Amino acid sequence: MQTSGVRTRRWVPVVAALALLIGACGSGGDSAGGSAEVGVSADTIRLAASQTLSGPGAASCAPSTDAAKLWFDKVNTDGGIAGRKIDFEVLDDGYDPARALANVRTFEKDKFAMVGACGSATAAAIYKTLSQKGIPFLFPTNGVSEVVKPASPGIFQVLPLYEDQTASMVRYGFEKSGKGSIFVVVNPLGAYQSAIDSAKKQATDLGGTFTNSAVATLGTTDYTPIALQIKQAKPDYVVMSMGGSDSAKFVNALVDQNAVPAKAILGTTASVAGSFLSSYNPGAASKIFFGSAIQLPAGKDADCTKLLAGTPAVDDPIALTGCASARAITTAITETKDLTRANLMKTIEGWQKKEVAPGILAELSFSSTDHIGISSLFIVQPQGRAFRTIATCPYGEDVQSQGACTAAA
Amino acid sequence: MTAGSRAAASAALRISNLRAGYGKARVLHGLDLAVEPGEMVGVAGPNGVGKSTLLKAISGLMPRMADRMEFGGAPLKQSPVDAVVQGIAHVPEGRRVLADLTVEENLRIGGIGGRVQDFASVRQGVVDRFPSIVPLLHRKAGLLSGGQQQLVAIARGLVAQPRLLMVDELSLGLSPTAVASISAATVSSCRELGASLLWVDQNLAILGKHCDRVILLRDGVAVDIDPRDTGATNSAYF
Amino acid sequence: MGLLLSAGISGIAVGLLYGMIGFAIVMLYKSTGVANFAQGTLATLGGFVCWASMTDLGLPLWAAIVVALVASAVLGVAVYFVVIRPRPSAGNLNITVRTLGLSLLLLAVMEWRWGAGAPYRFPAIVEGTGVQVADFVVPAQSLLIAAVAAAIMGTLWALFRYSNVGLSFRAMAEQPDTARLLGLPATRLSAATWAISAVLGTVVAILLAPSSFLAPSTMESYLLFTFTGIVLGGLTSLPGALLGSVIVGVVSNVTIVALSLEAGVLVVFALLLVVMLLRPQGLLGRPESVRL
Numbered sequence A: 001m002q003t004s005g006v007r008t009r010r011w012v013p014v015v016a017a018l019a020l021l022i023g024a025c026g027s028g029g030d031s032a033g034g035s036a037e038v039g040v041s042a043d044t045i046r047l048a049a050s051q052t053l054s055g056p057g058a059a060s061c062a063p064s065t066d067a068a069k070l071w072f073d074k075v076n077t078d079g080g081i082a083g084r085k086i087d088f089e090v091l092d093d094g095y096d097p098a099r100a101l102a103n104v105r106t107f108e109k110d111k112f113a114m115v116g117a118c119g120s121a122t123a124a125a126i127y128k129t130l131s132q133k134g135i136p137f138l139f140p141t142n143g144v145s146e147v148v149k150p151a152s153p154g155i156f157q158v159l160p161l162y163e164d165q166t167a168s169m170v171r172y173g174f175e176k177s178g179k180g181s182i183f184v185v186v187n188p189l190g191a192y193q194s195a196i197d198s199a200k201k202q203a204t205d206l207g208g209t210f211t212n213s214a215v216a217t218l219g220t221t222d223y224t225p226i227a228l229q230i231k232q233a234k235p236d237y238v239v240m241s242m243g244g245s246d247s248a249k250f251v252n253a254l255v256d257q258n259a260v261p262a263k264a265i266l267g268t269t270a271s272v273a274g275s276f277l278s279s280y281n282p283g284a285a286s287k288i289f290f291g292s293a294i295q296l297p298a299g300k301d302a303d304c305t306k307l308l309a310g311t312p313a314v315d316d317p318i319a320l321t322g323c324a325s326a327r328a329i330t331t332a333i334t335e336t337k338d339l340t341r342a343n344l345m346k347t348i349e350g351w352q353k354k355e356v357a358p359g360i361l362a363e364l365s366f367s368s369t370d371h372i373g374i375s376s377l378f379i380v381q382p383q384g385r386a387f388r389t390i391a392t393c394p395y396g397e398d399v400q401s402q403g404a405c406t407a408a409a
Numbered sequence B: 001m002t003a004g005s006r007a008a009a010s011a012a013l014r015i016s017n018l019r020a021g022y023g024k025a026r027v028l029h030g031l032d033l034a035v036e037p038g039e040m041v042g043v044a045g046p047n048g049v050g051k052s053t054l055l056k057a058i059s060g061l062m063p064r065m066a067d068r069m070e071f072g073g074a075p076l077k078q079s080p081v082d083a084v085v086q087g088i089a090h091v092p093e094g095r096r097v098l099a100d101l102t103v104e105e106n107l108r109i110g111g112i113g114g115r116v117q118d119f120a121s122v123r124q125g126v127v128d129r130f131p132s133i134v135p136l137l138h139r140k141a142g143l144l145s146g147g148q149q150q151l152v153a154i155a156r157g158l159v160a161q162p163r164l165l166m167v168d169e170l171s172l173g174l175s176p177t178a179v180a181s182i183s184a185a186t187v188s189s190c191r192e193l194g195a196s197l198l199w200v201d202q203n204l205a206i207l208g209k210h211c212d213r214v215i216l217l218r219d220g221v222a223v224d225i226d227p228r229d230t231g232a233t234n235s236a237y238f
Numbered sequence C: 001m002g003l004l005l006s007a008g009i010s011g012i013a014v015g016l017l018y019g020m021i022g023f024a025i026v027m028l029y030k031s032t033g034v035a036n037f038a039q040g041t042l043a044t045l046g047g048f049v050c051w052a053s054m055t056d057l058g059l060p061l062w063a064a065i066v067v068a069l070v071a072s073a074v075l076g077v078a079v080y081f082v083v084i085r086p087r088p089s090a091g092n093l094n095i096t097v098r099t100l101g102l103s104l105l106l107l108a109v110m111e112w113r114w115g116a117g118a119p120y121r122f123p124a125i126v127e128g129t130g131v132q133v134a135d136f137v138v139p140a141q142s143l144l145i146a147a148v149a150a151a152i153m154g155t156l157w158a159l160f161r162y163s164n165v166g167l168s169f170r171a172m173a174e175q176p177d178t179a180r181l182l183g184l185p186a187t188r189l190s191a192a193t194w195a196i197s198a199v200l201g202t203v204v205a206i207l208l209a210p211s212s213f214l215a216p217s218t219m220e221s222y223l224l225f226t227f228t229g230i231v232l233g234g235l236t237s238l239p240g241a242l243l244g245s246v247i248v249g250v251v252s253n254v255t256i257v258a259l260s261l262e263a264g265v266l267v268v269f270a271l272l273l274v275v276m277l278l279r280p281q282g283l284l285g286r287p288e289s290v291r292l
Helices: A002-030 A058-077 A097-107 A120-133 A162-177 A193-205 A224-233 A244-256 A282-287 A303-308 A317-335 A341-349 B003-008 B051-059 B080-086 B103-113 B119-129 B131-136 B146-158 B176-193 B204-210 B230-237 C002-032 C039-055 C061-084 C092-114 C140-162 C164-174 C176-181 C186-212 C220-233 C238-258 C261-278
Strands: A044-051 A085-092 A113-115 A181-186 A209-215 A237-241 A264-267 A288-292 A376-383 A386-394 B013-022 B025-035 B040-044 B068-071 B088-091 B164-168 B196-200 B213-218 B221-225 C131-133 C136-138
Touching (some): A044 A097, A058 A085, A058 A303, A085 A097, A097 A120, A113 A317, A162 A181, A162 A288, A162 A376, A181 A193, A181 A224, A209 A224, A209 C261, A224 C002, A224 C238, A224 C261, A237 A244, A244 A264, A244 C186, A264 A282, A282 A376, A288 A386, A317 A341, B025 B221, B040 B051, B040 B176, B040 B204, B051 B196, B103 B119, B103 C164, B119 B176, B164 B176, B176 B204, C002 C039, C002 C140, C002 C186, C039 C061, C061 C092, C140 C238, C164 C176, C176 C186, C220 C261, C238 C261
Parallel strands (some): A044 A085, A181 A209, B040 B196, B040 B213
Antiparallel strands (some): A288 A376, B013 B025, B013 B068, B213 B221
């Protein structure tokens, strides 16, 4: 870890300096009006993404842009969008905010829009620049509120925020198994204090109690101490917002130490990853409930399910999200008559209960002030080596005013 | 191979026109040297004249060129490991005992390096000749006095069952008493084991006392001298 | 109090793991003077060879382990001849940097071959409920790790102390030139050291993988603690590597429970700093005993 960090950062300044130069040269060319938009020509639409392709997060992140690329390839094979083919370039940022920003500077001169990729920390680093330059940033895998609350021009996401999810999951748990005490464990996925605070507020608002919380760095080698703390605190619920492998390690430590809470382990979309399924101890499965932005398993007839069929990606929530997001992007581009960045944003802001990837994503609704599209949260449970949707809960910024969850058929 | 067979074999060292040095600074300019089996040869000369270089060139520790370089009738290869296998043990300047190892372990290393078959009896034979080493066997070599370390280094050379023992600066930094006793033990051991000795030292007097023959290194070539002839010696040194 | 005690015992369990990785590094350092930064990735590669033997070749776990151990011995020798041996005059710093480069290369190879789909859940060698000590449940795998750690340490100790090969390793480590002068076959010994340390690494990877999962970067988060542990214990001492690593595990886990997770790392590094200032050779390391 240490060593690769040193290695990569050494050339970051060089890249950043180059990117600044290129950016300075290129910034004069984006003022042309009409359909002569940056990154759009008569036969091509240029899209790009800055993705975690190296380091510890690479294995779980890369499938999202890989799946997006597959979708764009399919669109191109089917003739493109109004005669234009999609050109999609992905650069590695190693989950390093500075490199993500350098990548944006490389892209800004000739890309039409940025496709969302892994990472709350990287999204938080680049969204301001993108918004100021008027470059659409479509559907980053982000759970941090500052990126989309309040709505920044051009920044849209389909995934729910971690802070809203921890509250929703507490509410779901209390609804299902009765109110009780909670213990919150988080990885610092971008800003994390709000995820703890909102779980605490929700629990106390609903008549439960908050026991304690713990923050563990991503890639923590030993979760046993936290499991021991939980074993002593004996909470009814453990609420977690952690990366896929870390979730699995943590759950396994709970099982090893007989510290699985009495009622449930509640988690966020961050846990809903192939890396969790491949390595968690199924002994605890019946007590695990995660929020998910996508329906799992994905509907058999969904376009992305068919596209990814026969590959491991068809069971990988992150790959499915990547494909569904790409499908949402091509839908938005198709529906935008005069293809400029501003018009594309208007198209998305006009979506109400829009089905962009039926069978995978719930309906999306945006407005000029609300750039989080999701309207309901799927509750999934691991079963063996797959997730299964067991309920759907209404999701929005005001958790209190929502109706009850409905069990899945 | 038994303990005695190696030492008994003919082990003449024959060197002619040896040239060697450090990088471009050549120290030896066409040196001729012969050591007969069982012969005790002293090599004297002032600092920097190439005494250590001569020994390192023989054991293959440094690059060298020569018209002829043979030991026991076979050419000497440019490899310290081969030199040991051919029967040449080199006790380097500064003793170079393995400080973190015990004395016993230092002796074992000598035997391992020399590919000695019957180590236990060879070791016993050497220890018997250096009785003062016995109480030190389980101490770390690095914690011994200079004289004790010199003893260990020579014993370590002898357990490799050499047919030629080369000792570099035996007397350096040691008290006259220590020099006297170690020298005597070394020479008598070599004689009893049938090994020849090539002994490099600045102390001409001690060489003269113990060796069959003393040569002087001067300007990179060897000159036979009579160590008791102080006039010749002084002219060589100054 | 019960919680702190349990945390302490859990720290011993994880510390043993750190220490086992440390063994291979210490053993190589003892014999060649090189701090091998590629130890972690070499070990992970061994773990993946075992994994691939099971999934791709369909071998049972025990056979896959044998394949992996043999393969890593060969790999260790290959690394020595290809990466370490050329231009020995470049010095130990140069060679240490080469191991760093090798580590990055191996990491990239593993990302390319096995990156997608990682981490993998690796089968445990022993199943069972483990043993309850205070409030802490020692998992069966941890008991196995403790037993293997003890066995490896005993074997290595005996090797270095009593065997001709081990003695030669130590001579080479202390004075490579003198060792050559005394007739020790330097090349063969060095190659053997690399083979042994690679095999050790693979043993650790196979023991570690069931709890940490198998991914190309699995070892990296452990290495930081391992290096801290072996420097704390004295870079040249095998018992020191174990002691230092167990101290790191116990101190960090107790601090985590008593204070917070961040404090755990902080206290460990503060401890390292204090030990380095007061006892630069580490807890069980020996000061250089060469008389000049």
